[in-house]
Amino acid sequence: MNEFAIATTIAGILAAGAMAMPGAAIAAPTGGSNAADAVKDLRDMGYNVQLNGTVRGPLSQCTVTDVHGLANSDPTVFATAYVDISCPSSDD
Numbered sequence: 001m002n003e004f005a006i007a008t009t010i011a012g013i014l015a016a017g018a019m020a021m022p023g024a025a026i027a028a029p030t031g032g033s034n035a036a037d038a039v040k041d042l043r044d045m046g047y048n049v050q051l052n053g054t055v056r057g058p059l060s061q062c063t064v065t066d067v068h069g070l071a072n073s074d075p076t077v078f079a080t081a082y083v084d085i086s087c088p089s090s091d092d
Contacts, residue, residue, distance in 0.1 A: 035062035035085045042067075042081045053085035062087035 035051070036059040042049050047070075055062060068082040 033064045034060060035064050035083065035087075036060040038064045038067070038083055042083070047079055047081040050080055050082050051085055052082055054087065055085070056087045056089060059085075059087075 039049050039051070039059065051059075053062070053065075062085045064083055065086050066084040068084070069080055
């Protein structure tokens, strides 16, 4: 009976842990995604966002080349995500 109580407690802790981390299921933006969408997604996850690159025209026309600052960051502590972008030149 004691083993059953321990197993039940462990199962409850694991289930509670899984429900307490819904943000872990949200994928972070990756290279090749739309820059405007990436900024929105990161802000929705609680990050401050800094763009690295020159924005020429609407951000929605820019592409994400890389994202930094997400590993081991807790967005509730005002973590900053750095988004490298590439935008079409004004000559295109």
